[in-house]
Amino acid sequence: MTDFLSWLSPSHYGRLPFADWVQWLVRDWLVPNFRPAFQAMQWPVDQVLRGLEAALLAIPFPVFTLVLLLLAWRFAGRGVALFTLVAMLFIDAIGVWAETMTTLAMILTAVFFCAIAGIPLGIWSARSDRVAATLRPVLDIMQTIPPFVYLVPIVMLFGVGMVPGVIATIIFALPPIIRLTSLGIRQVSEELVEAAIAFGATQRQILFDVQIPLAMRTIMAGLNQTLMLALSMAVIGALIGAGGLGLTVYTGLGRLDVGRAAVGGVGIVLIAIVLDRITQGLGDPSLRDGTWTFSGSVRRLLGLAPPRMQEKLGT
């Protein structure tokens, strides 16, 4: 029966050399022709990463902890601040402070590039249905393709090390910031945009006066998601030579050293929780009546009260 129907399956007639095609495309075409271009793309990532890592490693433990504590307190409240203090003390106590700073430098670099690429792309796709339709399958692929698959071409094009690790992280963490920026801007009430147009606002004024401020909460949620995805790439990045906590976990795995792996894992989890709470606090709806503003956040950071809310008057 199965033999009888086998003429219907393509493998009956031989195998499509898809693997060979991709191999050829990457190894024999992309790498020899474009390696210098890809190498050049590394440069800005490398600069930011190096600067950040050097700075984070140079800041003494107590100073860094204090600053993070302050941020946590201002944006996320007393509980999170307390948690941050305990988490930082614990990370230092288990002996992975330097690795944590390296990981932090990597993910902050990745998030930085995700934001400077992702927010404009998100805005563009909010304004053009064609761009949105083009971007969507690309983002779908970025989100569903297992990172292990693109580690190979990344190594071929960029080599091994921290920077290729960051580049893999960028690819993995980019989609949410684009999607949520686009969503946030598309969700801004049509009537408000219409009002701005009716008063003669230019596209640029509409974007900066109305759309971005009102989309800021959603954009911040996207940034938060991107940050979390970047953190989850820490271990995978270690496979291609990125250091930090991921490397601690990876070596623990290689030697079947559960304790070592757990030390790295706990470090990643703690830093993830702290960063998640702080960035969620950034988009806090209690700032200026449901809308994020830069000045509101700064005011809050400096300890100045946000504008007082009057009670809503009866109609």
Add this chain to the structure above:
Amino acid sequence: MPAKLSMQGLYKVFGPAPEEAVELARGGSDKDEIYRRTGSVVAVNNVNLEVAAREIFVVMGLSGSGKSTLVRCINRLIEPTSGQLLIDGQDVLQADEEGLRQLRLNKVSMVFQHFALFPHRTVAENAAYGLKVRGVGAAERRAKAVEALEAVGLGAWADALPANLSGGMQQRVGLARALAVDPEILLMDEPFSALDPLIRRDMQNELLALQERYAATIVFITHDLHEALTLGSRIAIMRDGAFMQVGPPEEIVGAPADDYVANFTKEVDRSRVITLGRIARRDRPLLAPSEEAAAASRKLQDAEVQGLLVADSNGKPLGSVSATALLGADPAVKVEDIMERPALTGERDTPLAAVLEAGALGAPVALLDNQGRIDASVDPGDLLSALAAARAEDQNLRVGGTA
């Protein structure tokens, strides 16, 4: 005087085949048929209008009649499909992007049904938005915004956020935002529809006062006939994208062009819409104060009226005498000794309802010219018969409406 705003043969079609739909509409096809044949919806169908400077032109229609689309065509928030649109004689539809922006910045501003205030900006920043877009400096635009806010009675709320204000107050901010730029034309898209009836009435009165002060030409959209009658110097009744009738309130109510308009107006209290100017007459005799009652009675009977006005030699009103007073008086007594002082006076646009007590007293109402002389008069008999006619018309319509 040239029209401030005029439209000729304006069409707006939504859908895949706008040109074809306009052709069919010009050929007389109706909305449903055009939709069947082209899949396009004619939202504005051959609208012609002329709005004079400082006029309040009200477009009234039910939802889906195309009135919101029409008002958005004026500042091209919605691009008309075809036709001509002139503001101060300038062709708006030919304007390029920059010309259009200048028009929106300097001439035409807008108030929205759901206020459309920016929630992240304070009341003053909202009111100043048009000026900010114009590039006015921060201090000056704050001053102008606060001035506009004071005009709408919200001076104290400049630094509050819109969410802290009630609906009526929010729409005042919307109005202040539109007025702060000193617009020549104010487009109002159902601005009071989302408000409570009491607040709505306040806002209507306030709008009339503000219009005097800012001297703007207003195009006002509403689905509420009473609002239209209160505010409009002229009203257009819109249905399926086309104007069914355009005219002053009393004409809409007094002489509806068709059953559709009549159906709308049947619930209206006509005594509040029909004005003295409509029933006043110039052929009624005047009495001199020194005339004797006997002569006056003869004039009264000849004119078949229920009362006469008494005027001085310049034609200025001194008082009035009713038929009852004249017939009961000594024939030799002088009119000035039995007349009621002063004479009741009214304006040409005073609604009948405002002088009903004159009818009850049997006293005529004088309409004065701008020198204060009697120009025309309304006899109580005319008043009552006009009211009776209006009432009969109402009843006929109700009977017709239920049949």
